[in-house]
Amino acid sequence: MSFFGLFWVFLGTLVYINSDRIVLWNTSSFIFHSKQEAISSAEKNEKKGIVLILTPKACGECGVSTTVLKELDSLGWTILVLREEDPDYETILSDDRFSEILPVIQGSKPAWGILNLGEELLLIKPGLPAKSDLNL
Numbered sequence: 186m187s188f189f190g191l192f193w194v195f196l197g198t199l200v201y202i203n204s205d206r207i208v209l210w211n212t213s214s215f216i217f218h219s220k221q222e223a224i225s226s227a228e229k230n231e232k233k234g235i236v237l238i239l240t241p242k243a244c245g246e247c248g249v250s251t252t253v254l255k256e257l258d259s260l261g262w263t264i265l266v267l268r269e270e271d272p273d274y275e276t277i278l279s280d281d282r283f284s285e286i287l288p289v290i291q292g293s294k295p296a297w298g299i300l301n302l303g304e305e306l307l308l309i310k311p312g313l314p315a316k317s318d319l320n321l
Contacts, residue, residue: 215258217265220273220304227263227302234307235300236262236314239277239286242269243293248313256316265300282306 217223223235236257240247254264267274277283278290286296289311298309299319310318 215264216254217263218267218271218273220265220267220277223263223265224302224304230263232263232302233261234263234302235265236319237277237298237300238264238266238313239274239290239296239298240266240268241290241293241295244295247295249295253313253316257314257319260316260319262319283309285309286311 217226226232227235238249240249249266254266258264267277278287283298283306286298286309289296294311295313296309296311297314299307301307
């Protein structure tokens with residue numbers, strides 16, 4: 186009986202501390218938070234390229250759902266979601282190629298783009314990507 190109670194206390198504590206970690210356990214196989222890991226995975230798995238999603242802290246998840254990300258992954262793209270706390274976030278935004286989208290990010294709205302495996306920026310747009318945007 187005590188093992189059962191201990192299990193529920195442990196599980197409750199995990200959920201109370203940070204419920205996002207439980208979700209990340211299920212999604213970590215195809216969502217990356219580091220540019221180098223995303224590029225390495227895309228090359229290894231022969232993906233089309235990388236879909237970069239930038240989410241400022243003020244907008245939370247900005248409507249980025251696991252279902253949408255799974256659809257994009259199934260189309261042959263590697264998913265790179267960068268939040269303000271991720272190490273590559275500031276590096277990406279300091280790059281001149283992202284200067285046109287900077288006002289959107291500073292306005293607490295998400296932005297997304299497409300990088301090829303050579304790290305060349307092919308597209309950058311405000312908002313979130315849709316399946317129809319990436320069905321190339």
